Amino acid sequence: MLNSTTTIGGAYLSDDKAQAVYAKVTWRLLPFLFLCYVFAYLDRVNVGFAKLQMMSDLGFSEAVYGLGAGVFFVGYLAFEVPSNLIMLKVGARVWIARIMVTWGLISCSMIFVTTPTSFYILRFLLGVAEAGFIPAIVLYLTYFFPATRCGKVTALFFTGIPMSGVLGGPVSGWIMSSMDQVNGLASWQWLFVLESIPTVILGVTAWFYLSDKIGDAKWLTSDEKALLEYNLNQDQHGKHLHSLRDGFVNPRVWMLSFLYLFFTMGLYGISFWLPTIVKDSGVKNPLDIGLLTVIPYAAATAAMILVGRSSDARHERRWHLALAGIVGAVGLAGSVAYAHDTAIAMFALTLATMGIMTTISQFWTLPPMILSGAAAAAGLAVANSVGSVSGLIAPYLLGIVKTVTNSTNSGVLVLAGCLLIGSCMVFAIPAKLVNRK
Structure with missing residues (x-):
C-alpha cells in the first residue's frame, strides 16, 4: 500500500490522495453495480411474493413451489464456473451486460407459467442466465480495489440484497394488491413483467458505462491509474493461489466454498420465505406484508455497511464473520419461539436478517485475500457454485416441512443450525491469511 513517502512516476502521492482516488472509484462503480444487484436479487426472489397468489391460481402445492424456487440453482450451479471463465476472455463490460439482459427477458417470461413443468423450466433457465453474476462482480471489484479495501466496497455492493427487500417489498406488495386482472393479467404476472424491465435497461447501460480494467477507464487521470495499479501490484505479494488449477483443486478454496454453503442456507431461507413467515x-x-419486510432489510443494510467498515479498519475478518452468523442463528430461533406474536417475531426476524446478510458481505472479503488472477476467476465461481446448492436445499426443505407439518418452524431451526456450523468453520481459516494489513 502507499505510504507518505511513495512516489509513482515521479509524483508525490499522499495517503489523502489515495483516499480521494478510491472515493472517486467507489462513487463511479458502486452505485451502478449496487443498482444492478438490487434488480438481480429482486428478479431471483420475487417468486416469494408471486407465491402469495400464484399457488392458488395454478393449483401448486408448497412442495412444487419449493422445488421451483430451488431449481433456479441447478442451472446457476451448472453454468457458474464457465460463465466466470468466459468473462476473463471477453471482458466484464460485455459479459455483465449479457447476463442482465438475458435474465431480465427470462424473468418476464414467467407470465407464461401454467404448469409445474413450465415453472421448473423457466426457473432453471433464469439460473442459467444469471450464472456468474455475483463472482463476476466480486472479481471485477478486485480489478480496482486491493483486498485490504474490500470489506467496505463488498458490503456496499451486497447491500443490494437487503435493499431489494426495502424497495421491492412495498413495490411487490403494491403490485400484488393493485394490478390483478389489469389487461387480463393476474397480479403475479404483472409482478414479473414490471420488475424485469429495469433489469434489461440496466444491462444495456452496463455495455456503455463500465470499463473492463483500470487502463480503459477514461474517467481516471494517468496519475490515478498509476496509483491504483501500484496498489494492486503490491497486493499480490500476500496472496498464495494464482493458477487456474489452484482455483479448482486447492483445499482452501473448497473450505471457503463449504463455509459459504452453510451461510447461504440462512440467506435463501430468509429470501424466499420471509413473506410467508x-x-x-x-x-x-x-401490501402490509410488503411494508413489514422493509424493516428487517433496512436494518440489515445498515449492519452490513457498519460491519464492513469495522472489518477494514481493524484488519480483522474472522470474528466479524462468525459473530454475524451467531446473531443470525439467534434471530431465526427467536422467530420460531415467538412465531405467533407479530411484534416479537418481526424483531427476531430483523435480528436474523441483519446477521445473515452481514455473513454474505463479510464472507466475500475472504477469497480476495487468498486468490488472484485465474485462481480468483475460478475460485470465486466455485465458492459461489457450492454456496448456490443451498438455494436448492433451503427452499425445498422449508416447502417439505411446511407441507408435512403445516409450519415452517422446524425448517427454520435447521437453517439456524447451519449458521452456527458456518460460524465455527470460520476459524479453520488461518488468521494470517485473511487479517492482513
Missing part, C-alpha cells in the same frame, strides 16, 4: 405471524394483506 410474516403472513403466518398474523398479517394477511399483501
Whole structure:
C-alpha cells in the first residue's frame, strides 16, 4: 500500500490522495453495480411474493413451489464456473451486460407459467442466465480495489440484497394488491413483467458505462491509474493461489466454498420465505406484508455497511464473520419461539436478517485475500457454485416441512443450525491469511 513517502512516476502521492482516488472509484462503480444487484436479487426472489397468489391460481402445492424456487440453482450451479471463465476472455463490460439482459427477458417470461413443468423450466433457465453474476462482480471489484479495501466496497455492493427487500417489498406488495386482472393479467404476472424491465435497461447501460480494467477507464487521470495499479501490484505479494488449477483443486478454496454453503442456507431461507413467515405471524394483506419486510432489510443494510467498515479498519475478518452468523442463528430461533406474536417475531426476524446478510458481505472479503488472477476467476465461481446448492436445499426443505407439518418452524431451526456450523468453520481459516494489513 502507499505510504507518505511513495512516489509513482515521479509524483508525490499522499495517503489523502489515495483516499480521494478510491472515493472517486467507489462513487463511479458502486452505485451502478449496487443498482444492478438490487434488480438481480429482486428478479431471483420475487417468486416469494408471486407465491402469495400464484399457488392458488395454478393449483401448486408448497412442495412444487419449493422445488421451483430451488431449481433456479441447478442451472446457476451448472453454468457458474464457465460463465466466470468466459468473462476473463471477453471482458466484464460485455459479459455483465449479457447476463442482465438475458435474465431480465427470462424473468418476464414467467407470465407464461401454467404448469409445474413450465415453472421448473423457466426457473432453471433464469439460473442459467444469471450464472456468474455475483463472482463476476466480486472479481471485477478486485480489478480496482486491493483486498485490504474490500470489506467496505463488498458490503456496499451486497447491500443490494437487503435493499431489494426495502424497495421491492412495498413495490411487490403494491403490485400484488393493485394490478390483478389489469389487461387480463393476474397480479403475479404483472409482478414479473414490471420488475424485469429495469433489469434489461440496466444491462444495456452496463455495455456503455463500465470499463473492463483500470487502463480503459477514461474517467481516471494517468496519475490515478498509476496509483491504483501500484496498489494492486503490491497486493499480490500476500496472496498464495494464482493458477487456474489452484482455483479448482486447492483445499482452501473448497473450505471457503463449504463455509459459504452453510451461510447461504440462512440467506435463501430468509429470501424466499420471509413473506410467508410474516403472513403466518398474523398479517394477511399483501401490501402490509410488503411494508413489514422493509424493516428487517433496512436494518440489515445498515449492519452490513457498519460491519464492513469495522472489518477494514481493524484488519480483522474472522470474528466479524462468525459473530454475524451467531446473531443470525439467534434471530431465526427467536422467530420460531415467538412465531405467533407479530411484534416479537418481526424483531427476531430483523435480528436474523441483519446477521445473515452481514455473513454474505463479510464472507466475500475472504477469497480476495487468498486468490488472484485465474485462481480468483475460478475460485470465486466455485465458492459461489457450492454456496448456490443451498438455494436448492433451503427452499425445498422449508416447502417439505411446511407441507408435512403445516409450519415452517422446524425448517427454520435447521437453517439456524447451519449458521452456527458456518460460524465455527470460520476459524479453520488461518488468521494470517485473511487479517492482513
